[in-house]
Amino acid sequence: MARPADPHARFALTSAARAEFVKRGIRGARIEDITAACGLSKGAFYLHFDSKEALFRDVVTALTGELERLTEERIRLVEGLFRDLARSRSRLSAADQAERVERVFCLEVEADERLLELFWDNRDVIEVLISGCQGTEFEGQFWRMVDREVHRVGHNMECLQGLGACRPDVPPELFGSLLVGAYVVVAKQLGKAKAKPDLAAWARSLHRLIHEGASPGHLTHAAPAEGLKAAGGVAARPLRRSGGAIRRNPARSSPRNRS
Amino acid sequence: MARPADPHARFALTSAARAEFVKRGIRGARIEDITAACGLSKGAFYLHFDSKEALFRDVVTALTGELERLTEERIRLVEGLFRDLARSRSRLSAADQAERVERVFCLEVEADERLLELFWDNRDVIEVLISGCQGTEFEGQFWRMVDREVHRVGHNMECLQGLGACRPDVPPELFGSLLVGAYVVVAKQLGKAKAKPDLAAWARSLHRLIHEGASPGHLTHAAPAEGLKAAGGVAARPLRRSGGAIRRNPARSSPRNRS
DNA sequence: CTCGTTCATGACCCGGCGGTCATTGACCTG
DNA sequence: CAGGTCAATGACCGCCGGGTCATGAACGAG
Numbered sequence: 001m002a003r004p005a006d007p008h009a010r011f012a013l014t015s016a017a018r019a020e021f022v023k024r025g026i027r028g029a030r031i032e033d034i035t036a037a038c039g040l041s042k043g044a045f046y047l048h049f050d051s052k053e054a055l056f057r058d059v060v061t062a063l064t065g066e067l068e069r070l071t072e073e074r075i076r077l078v079e080g081l082f083r084d085l086a087r088s089r090s091r092l093s094a095a096d097q098a099e100r101v102e103r104v105f106c107l108e109v110e111a112d113e114r115l116l117e118l119f120w121d122n123r124d125v126i127e128v129l130i131s132g133c134q135g136t137e138f139e140g141q142f143w144r145m146v147d148r149e150v151h152r153v154g155h156n157m158e159c160l161q162g163l164g165a166c167r168p169d170v171p172p173e174l175f176g177s178l179l180v181g182a183y184v185v186v187a188k189q190l191g192k193a194k195a196k197p198d199l200a201a202w203a204r205s206l207h208r209l210i211h212e213g214a215s216p217g218h219l220t221h222a223a224p225a226e227g228l229k230a231a232g233g234v235a236a237r238p239l240r241r242s243g244g245a246i247r248r249n250p251a252r253s254s255p256r257n258r259s
Numbered sequence: 260m261a262r263p264a265d266p267h268a269r270f271a272l273t274s275a276a277r278a279e280f281v282k283r284g285i286r287g288a289r290i291e292d293i294t295a296a297c298g299l300s301k302g303a304f305y306l307h308f309d310s311k312e313a314l315f316r317d318v319v320t321a322l323t324g325e326l327e328r329l330t331e332e333r334i335r336l337v338e339g340l341f342r343d344l345a346r347s348r349s350r351l352s353a354a355d356q357a358e359r360v361e362r363v364f365c366l367e368v369e370a371d372e373r374l375l376e377l378f379w380d381n382r383d384v385i386e387v388l389i390s391g392c393q394g395t396e397f398e399g400q401f402w403r404m405v406d407r408e409v410h411r412v413g414h415n416m417e418c419l420q421g422l423g424a425c426r427p428d429v430p431p432e433l434f435g436s437l438l439v440g441a442y443v444v445v446a447k448q449l450g451k452a453k454a455k456p457d458l459a460a461w462a463r464s465l466h467r468l469i470h471e472g473a474s475p476g477h478l479t480h481a482a483p484a485e486g487l488k489a490a491g492g493v494a495a496r497p498l499r500r501s502g503g504a505i506r507r508n509p510a511r512s513s514p515r516n517r518s
Numbered sequence: 519c520t521c522g523t524t525c526a527t528g529a530c531c532c533g534g535c536g537g538t539c540a541t542t543g544a545c546c547t548g
Numbered sequence: 549c550a551g552g553t554c555a556a557t558g559a560c561c562g563c564c565g566g567g568t569c570a571t572g573a574a575c576g577a578g
Contacts, residue, residue: 002575003524018301025393027286030565041527046567069315121461131402132393134284141445142421160510167475170468174441174461178468182433188402202433209429209437213472214416216426261545261553268555289535300557305537 004091010048017055022191025132026056053136060129060138063122067145070118073109075152078104083158089163101165108156109207111138112183116199119187127191146184150176175210182206269307271297276314281383281450284391285315287406310421312395319388319397326404329377334411337363341418347421360424367415373444375458376448380409386450403445435467441465459482 016037020029029052035045049055085092085100092100119126129142153176160166166175186202275296277289288311294304308314344351344359351359378385388401412435419425425434443462 002522002577003526004575005525009525028394031567034567042566043527043568044525047525051566104464131390131398133286134391134393146447152328164475168471168472170464170473174468175465175473177444178441178465181442181444182437182444183440185405185436185440188405203434205429206437208434209472209549210469211473212426213468213474214425214429214434214470215472216423256399261547262543262555263545264555290537291535302557303555310536349519365543436551 005047009040009044013045013048013061014055017052018059018124018128021052021056021128021132024233025134026052026128026136026138027134028132054137056128056133056136056138058136059125063118063125066118067115070111071152072113074107077107077111078156081107082163083224085163097163098165101160101163104156104160104165105207105211105240109203112203112207113200115183116186116203119183119190121194121197122188123187125195126187130188130191146180149180149183152176153179179206179210264306268297268299268303272299272304272307273318275312276311276386278382280311280315280387285387285395286309286393287391287396307477309518315387315392315395315397318384319400322377323385323404325348325377325450328376329370329373330411333366336366336370337415338502340366341422344422356422357424360419360422363415363424363439364466364470368462371466371498372459374442375462378442378449379455379458382446382452383447385446386489389450391449406440408439408442411435412438438469 013034017029017034020034020037023029031045031052032042034052035042049058081100081104085097089097126142129138133139133141150173152175154172157166157170157175158172161168161172190197272293276288276293279293279296282288290304293311294301308317318397340359340363344356348356368464385401388397388415392398392400409432413431413433416425416429416434420431421428449456
């Protein structure tokens with residue numbers, strides 16, 4: 001009947017807690033600091049949450065849920081395309097096959113763009129998952145996700161190898177470590193970034209670089225792979241209409257901090 | 260005069276502390292657990308160290324010192340080669356230039372092999388620096404090193420771009436994030452690894468992959484870059500005599516843990 | 519206005535751990 | 549063997565911070 005609870009309290013506590021977790025980690029954060037930051041008392045905290053960990057669990061669950069959604073979606077799309085390719089492999093012209101393979105790359109890039117947006121919106125939580133959750137139930141969760149992703153990327157590349165759309169002399173997991181590693185580094189950098197970098201351009205550049213390699217002369221080799229039986233198009237201009245993907249705002253793409 | 264100190268105590272304490280730090284982080288580790296693990300009392304700890312942090316500082320200083328030595332050595336060698344190249348750029352034949360550029364890659368790979376050995380020997384310390392030092396003076400140290408490395412690699416690639424030995428349409432720092440990111444991921448994986456993976460093969464494969472890209476057909480393009488004035492050789496068989504670098508023991512190269 | 523309900527407070531309790539120090543006894547010297 | 553030194557011990561102290569709960573006050577219903 002009486003005394004309606006402050007409707008902003010829960011949100012205020014969550015925000016303050018996130019900031020405090022970033023600063024001191026989950027174990028290092030003091031509940032009194034969190035409540036003081038939003039003008040409440042320690043007791044008020046326990047009206048809304050059972051513990052620091054419970055609060056963070058809420059936050060992290062929202063993130064992982066969204067993450068899982070994105071991942072399922074991307075797997076659904078890519079696997080569909082792979083099945084499609086495998087089924088009609090003999091019937092499709094080389095050019096058609098190449099076009100489908102390119103669609104895989106586009107899907108991956110687009111999915112990664114969405115992923116990076118999510119990273120940006122939750123960069124504080126990610127920071128905590130990476131560096132600030134020792135001794136809690138969340139310890140290791142980030143790196144388990146990393147392992148999963150390394151594996152997923154590896155699986156994808158294995159499929160592409162089977163289709164002759166990817167060099168077969170590289171262990172698939174190496175692609176995973178490479179790609180995911182880059183994402184780990186930016187994810188960590190986002191935590192310190194002042195302004196939001198152009199994440200989409202970054203993702204496009206990255207995929208293109210991995211695909212084509214660092215050596216110059218990538219614009220000239222239209223030579224076919226043996227696996228795809230003279231597909232050719234994959235190597236040429238692979239990602240999107242791709243135009244200015246790489247080398248759009250070079251400085252902004254990976255923000256540095258400190259001198 | 261009397262009662263000589265146990266000569267093994269310091270080492271035993273350090274070892275036990277490292278294990279405990281990995282398990283619980285620096286703040287989470289209890290001094291009594293450390294001393295109990297080597298059959299000593301809490302007081303004994305303070306005979307040898309001022310605090311947990313002081314102990315870990317010793318350990319970490321040894322590692323960073325070695326790291327710095329390796330890095331200085333690699334910079335000295337690579338910069339020397341770059342100066343050499345820049346000075347004699349017009350006088351050298353295209354083939355000679357390409358040969359020098361390839362030497363840069365070899366140097367980098369060899370330096371990375373030594374780096375990975377160091378990672379392996381100190382995988383416990385690295386684990387702590389990554390995940391277990393929140394709230395201590397070591398917080399962020401790992402990621403500062405990562406940033407430095409990203410920058411260093413970026414600088415290298417910038418030099419190579421200037422020489423036409425690296426595609427110029429990629430922001431240099433992107434190479435850094437890519438390469439260093441992969442190292443971060445393995446460094447973390449080493450912490451959980453049961454057996455020592457073939458780190459040298461891994462480093463060779465990685466550099467080669469970044470250089471040549473994932474697309475098939477990398478064996479065929481001998482097309483020249485404009486910067487190096489028809490150098491060509493860089494793209495062909497770039498790293499070492501390279502033979503079986505990639506695809507030697509594919510499963511072992513990036514150890515997985517858990518199912 | 520009165521009363522009951524729920525929110526909110528912060529003093530308090532308590533367990534855990536870093537760090538200390540009086541005491542013990544192992545070991546060396548003479 | 550006696551005396552002296554110093555490594556080693558572990559009981560103890562004090563602080564810190566998570567969690568509780570008696571108390572008070574804000575609010576709505578009647």
